[in-house]
Amino acid sequence: MLKSYLISSSRKSSGKTVISMGLCSVIKSLDKSLSVFKKGPDYIDPLWLSKAAKTNCYNLDFYTMTHSEIRNLYKLVTQKSNITLIEGNKGLFDGISLDGSDSNAALAKLLKSEVILVIDCGGMTRGIAPLLAGYKSFDNKIKYKGVIMNNIAGDRHEGKIISAISEYTNLDVLGSVHKNAKLDIMEQHLGLEPIFLKTNANKIIKSISSVIKSSINVECLLNPRVKKRQTFKSVKMQIKNNSYNLKIGIAKDSAFGFYYADDIDKFKSYGVTIKYFNTLKDKSLPDVDGIFIGGGFPEIVADRLSKNISMKKSIKLFVESGKPLYAECGGLMYLSKAIKYKSKTYSMVGLINGEVNMLKKPVGRGYVDIMITKKHPWMKTDQLVKAHEFHYSKIKINEKYNYAYKVKRGYGINNKSDGIMYKNLLASYTHIRDTQKSRWIKNFLSFVEDSKIKE
Numbered sequence: 001m002l003k004s005y006l007i008s009s010s011r012k013s014s015g016k017t018v019i020s021m022g023l024c025s026v027i028k029s030l031d032k033s034l035s036v037f038k039k040g041p042d043y044i045d046p047l048w049l050s051k052a053a054k055t056n057c058y059n060l061d062f063y064t065m066t067h068s069e070i071r072n073l074y075k076l077v078t079q080k081s082n083i084t085l086i087e088g089n090k091g092l093f094d095g096i097s098l099d100g101s102d103s104n105a106a107l108a109k110l111l112k113s114e115v116i117l118v119i120d121c122g123g124m125t126r127g128i129a130p131l132l133a134g135y136k137s138f139d140n141k142i143k144y145k146g147v148i149m150n151n152i153a154g155d156r157h158e159g160k161i162i163s164a165i166s167e168y169t170n171l172d173v174l175g176s177v178h179k180n181a182k183l184d185i186m187e188q189h190l191g192l193e194p195i196f197l198k199t200n201a202n203k204i205i206k207s208i209s210s211v212i213k214s215s216i217n218v219e220c221l222l223n224p225r226v227k228k229r230q231t232f233k234s235v236k237m238q239i240k241n242n243s244y245n246l247k248i249g250i251a252k253d254s255a256f257g258f259y260y261a262d263d264i265d266k267f268k269s270y271g272v273t274i275k276y277f278n279t280l281k282d283k284s285l286p287d288v289d290g291i292f293i294g295g296g297f298p299e300i301v302a303d304r305l306s307k308n309i310s311m312k313k314s315i316k317l318f319v320e321s322g323k324p325l326y327a328e329c330g331g332l333m334y335l336s337k338a339i340k341y342k343s344k345t346y347s348m349v350g351l352i353n354g355e356v357n358m359l360k361k362p363v364g365r366g367y368v369d370i371m372i373t374k375k376h377p378w379m380k381t382d383q384l385v386k387a388h389e390f391h392y393s394k395i396k397i398n399e400k401y402n403y404a405y406k407v408k409r410g411y412g413i414n415n416k417s418d419g420i421m422y423k424n425l426l427a428s429y430t431h432i433r434d435t436q437k438s439r440w441i442k443n444f445l446s447f448v449e450d451s452k453i454k455e
Contacts, residue, residue: 011090024085027085027221028055132169196257322451327426332429336349339393352425364429367387369408376419
């Protein structure tokens with residue numbers, strides 16, 4: 001039987017990510033058939049969840065995916081699982097739409113998942129009762145598994161909270177996590193620093209797991225009183241994947257690591273051979289037909305990137321010879337002439353005639369709508385693509401380029417355009433996901449194949 005839980009909260013920064021990681025780690029150690037998901041377009045949390053669960057974490061996103069796509073991906077990933085954890089984003093009923101159609105609650109209903117509420121109880125006692133009662137009455141179609149109390153000051157505080165919940169609600173208390181300075185620090189940094197920048201990731205996860213194991217009744221999640229496996233209607237999508245005899249190089253190291261798990265699966269489903277390369281350590285590119293450099297934090301390791309001159313030359317020669325390269329956000333930054341970070345300037349690949357400057361506040365943050373221009377080398381013209389961006393940098397362009405996208409919502413490169421093109425290079429701040437409305441991987445592979453034939 002499949003046990004499906006969506007972990008949410010009353011608001012963001014309630015300790016949900018740390019608790020989700022701890023649960024993933026503990027449950028994985030007890031039950032090998034665990035599936036993990038993250039709501040929204042985020043890259044960082046899924047990487048941590050994936051590490052904790054020792055399995056891929058997949059994104060479920062109402063903005064870029066249809067309901068049928070969400071159900072189908074969920075069904076595909078969970079078909080051999082008997083427990084699923086979905087970490088929500090922000091509060092249970094929060095979202096872009098006023099009607100809540102893109103909220104965590106909507107996702108829980110769509111997938112028939114029980115909700116686990118993580119509540120930050122700092123400075124709260126009896127007041128937790130009306131808060132929970134309000135959540136229960138706001139949407140009676142939500143099924144709650146129970147509550148995890150976070151930021152508990154001590155045993156006396158815990159007793160008052162439990163008494164209030166027991167007296168005024170019918171929700172079960174699944175556990176209580178006491179105030180812990182180390183967990184607070186971890187929570188603050190987890191959402192800001194990807195796992196590929198952490199050399200002590202396993203130690204962090206082990207520490208979190210130890211706290212969660214002693215604080216939460218995990219057994220009640222593994223063995224609930226469920227009579228049958230929940231089912232839901234899914235629309236069977238007939239997608240005939242072409243087979244491409246191609247080798248695609250993907251940058252994967254401490255600078256670049258933002259890739260959707262299902263996008264990587266999609267590359268493999270087309271018969272592509274993926275060759276990962278390290279922009280910091282490898283001297284040159286592997287023998288490949290096309291390159292994909294995703295997002296990351298190149299500014300953090302800019303000094304090391306700058307010093308790997310042979311790799312920079314290898315990438316530049318690859319593009320100058322007419323071979324295809326697609327880059328997103330951090331990849332765009334790496335392909336520029338230089339990155340300015342903390343008053344220092346570091347030379348980069350130099351394919352794009354422009355310098356990147358890191359700022360203290362986000363330049364582009366959130367969902368974007370982009371229109372494909374007729375200049376785009378491998379996507380259908382006038383197609384509207386829903387995607388997202390998250391960057392603290394701006395690039396100052398020193399020459400005129402054609403752009404692949406018109407920005408309808410978001411910022412992109414200059415608040416109106418995104419997707420710099422040079423020869424068979426396309427680099428943008430926008431992160432695009434392969435979905436029903438945007439089959440970018442198939443289009444990119446077809447373009448790589450055509451380019452290979454023309455050589």
